[in-house]
Every structure is written in structure tokens, then in C-alpha cells.
Amino acid sequence: MTETNVVREVSLPFVSELNEMAPRDFISFFLKNKNEIDSKLISCGAVKFSGVCIESLEDFQLIVDSISSKFLSYVDGNSPRTKLSQNVYTSTEFDQTQRITMHNEFSYSSRWPNKLFFSCIKPADTGGETLLVDSREVLIKMDKSIVAEIEKRGIMYIRNLHGGMGIGIGPSWQETFETNDKNDVESYCRACNMDFEWTNGGNLKLRQRRRGIIEHRISGEKVWFNQIDQFHPYHLEEEIYETMKSVYYSSDDFPTYVTFGDGRIISENIVAEITNTINELTIAPIWKENELLLVDNELVGHGRNPFTGVRRVLVAMSE
Numbered sequence: 001m002t003e004t005n006v007v008r009e010v011s012l013p014f015v016s017e018l019n020e021m022a023p024r025d026f027i028s029f030f031l032k033n034k035n036e037i038d039s040k041l042i043s044c045g046a047v048k049f050s051g052v053c054i055e056s057l058e059d060f061q062l063i064v065d066s067i068s069s070k071f072l073s074y075v076d077g078n079s080p081r082t083k084l085s086q087n088v089y090t091s092t093e094f095d096q097t098q099r100i101t102m103h104n105e106f107s108y109s110s111r112w113p114n115k116l117f118f119s120c121i122k123p124a125d126t127g128g129e130t131l132l133v134d135s136r137e138v139l140i141k142m143d144k145s146i147v148a149e150i151e152k153r154g155i156m157y158i159r160n161l162h163g164g165m166g167i168g169i170g171p172s173w174q175e176t177f178e179t180n181d182k183n184d185v186e187s188y189c190r191a192c193n194m195d196f197e198w199t200n201g202g203n204l205k206l207r208q209r210r211r212g213i214i215e216h217r218i219s220g221e222k223v224w225f226n227q228i229d230q231f232h233p234y235h236l237e238e239e240i241y242e243t244m245k246s247v248y249y250s251s252d253d254f255p256t257y258v259t260f261g262d263g264r265i266i267s268e269n270i271v272a273e274i275t276n277t278i279n280e281l282t283i284a285p286i287w288k289e290n291e292l293l294l295v296d297n298e299l300v301g302h303g304r305n306p307f308t309g310v311r312r313v314l315v316a317m318s319e
């Protein structure tokens with residue numbers, strides 16, 4: 001881990017206003033100012049470039065391919081999205097009437113992207129903001145007893161993926177791992193230190209133990225880095241949560257669930273406290289066209305407001 005003198009800035013995101021810069025001009029600008037941009041990213045957690053002419057998937061692809069490398073696929077992702085090209089996905093296609101709770105991408109996994117790139121090709125009629133929250137602030141403001149419990153016990157993420165065939169809630173294991181071959185899934189799980197179990201009806205149960213609070217890879221600052229409130233069904237509408245409790249034999253069989261790393265229950269009160277703390281710190285910058293948002297995934301959590309109309313946001317993830 002490198003030691004750096006990080007000067008914290010309050011503004012999230014840092015905004016760089018450019019003047020209708022064509023993609024190739026933006027690439028030159030970015031590469032020329034890369035050191036300064038990297039340091040802004042580490043101090044602010046996110047940098048938004050406005051005035052970058054990104055009108056198509058091809059523009060976005062060209063930019064991200066030129067300013068970053070080592071892209072990650074969305075294999076093992078927990079949200080529906082479409083792969084548009086080699087490194088570019090749609091942002092989540094999750095029900096547009098619902099808010100997507102705050103999370104650090106792939107924080108339930110042993111491998112996660114360091115940087116996320118977003119651009120809004122078509123803003124929604126209303127809502128649809130990509131929500132942002134500073135994960136350092138979340139850790140500072142979080143109830144100290146919750147932080148202590150996570151640091152002591154870690155977190156266990158549980159997923160139950162159905163086997164396709166049109167039944168089951170959430171994505172199938174085939175969609176999640178982009179394969180129909182169980183051997184591929186098992187190899188992936190072993191490589192990612194994930195326990196797997198094929199259960200009745202061709203379903204797949206996954207368990208992943210993670211720390212939940214980590215040190216930033218460059219600055220060493222401690223950050224809140226988990227998806228407790230997203231994996232716990234308490235965040236769902238009360239009616240849906242109550243139905244799930246009556247349908248499933250055990251909470252262990254919910255599509256997603258989370259406990260402390262030693263199996264101890266994370267109470268609904270704790271989930272509520274976590275959610276409230278995060279929501280109090282969350283901001284909702286409005287999307288405009290011709291913007292590129294660069295997010296440090298370890299420093300900033302993200303989510304999405306519900307929206308009306310058609311919204312098209314492109315995403316790429318890199319190391």
C-alpha cells in the first residue's frame with residue numbers, strides 16, 4: 001500500500017467543466033492531466049466531466065478504452081443489465097419505479113472494480129439520478145457498535161439463484177454467470193473463494209464471507225465497503241418482505257440474505273440504522289447529456305433513483 005498525503009475535499013463529485021469537447025479531444029485532455037485527475041479522484045471520490053460530446057455507445061467505448069484498461073465483466077453481478085459491447089453495459093435494468101439502494105459494486109465478491117465510468121446518453125423524464133455517497137463519511141457517521149461488530153465478525157453474503165425455466169425471483173445462475181455449464185460456475189466460485197451448493201430444483205446457493213470495511217488500496221483510509229442493506233430484504237416494500245417470510249422456509253433461502261460472518265443474525269434494527277445513516281449522506285446529482293462520471297468504487301457508493309420515461313446510462317468497470 002502506498003502512503004500518500006490525501007487532502008479531503010467536501011465536494012462530491014468534483015466537477016470539471018469542459019467546452020463541447022469531442023471524444024478524441026477529451027481523451028487527449030484526460031491523458032495529459034491524468035495525474036491531477038487521479039489525485040482529484042482520490043480526494044473527492046468521484047469526478048464528473050461535463051461538456052464531453054458522448055452521443056453514442058461508440059463514443060463512450062472509445063473514451064473508456066483509451067483512458068483505462070483491465071476492464072471487468074459483469075459475470076457474478078447481482079443486478080439485471082445488458083452487455084452492449086466488449087466492456088460496456090447498460091446500467092441496471094432493475095424496475096424503474098424502484099430505488100436502487102446504495103452499494104459499492106461487487107463488494108460482496110473477492111474481486112471488485114476500482115473505477116466505474118458512467119455516462120447518460122438519454123436522461124429520464126423525471127428522476128433517475130445516479131446516487132452517490134462518500135464511503136469514508138459513511139464509516140465515520142455509522143453507529144460505532146455496528147462498525148465494531150462488522151470489524152470483529154465480517155459479513156456473510158448469501159444468494160439463492162434459480163435454475164431458469166421461468167420460475168424463481170431474481171436472476172438465474174445461468175444469467176448471473178453468463179454460462180449454462182455448471183463446471184464453469186464451480187471453477188469461478190473456487191477462484192473467488194465462494195462456497196457453492198447445488199440445491200433442489202437445479203438452484204444454486206452461494207455463500208461469500210467478506211470483511212465489510214476495508215482500507216483504500218492507495219490512501220489506506222478505512223471505508224465502508226459492503227452491501228448489507230442491499231442484500232437484506234428489509235429494504236424491500238413491507239408487503240413483499242412479509243410475503244417472502246411466509247413463502248420461504250428459512251431466511252437462508254431468500255434470493256439474497258446477509259448475516260455477520262460467523263452466522264449471527266443482522267437484526268432489522270441494524271439494517272434500518274445502516275440504511276438511514278447512508279441515506280442521510282447520499283446526494284443525487286441530476287444527469288445531463290454529454291457528461292462522463294468517474295467514480296472510485298472503494299471511496300464512493302452508488303445507487304439509482306426511480307424514474308419516468310426512457311433512461312439510458314452506460315457503464316464500464318475497470319481495475
Ligand SMILES: [Fe+2]
Nearest residue numbers: 103104105302
Ligand atoms: Fe451498481
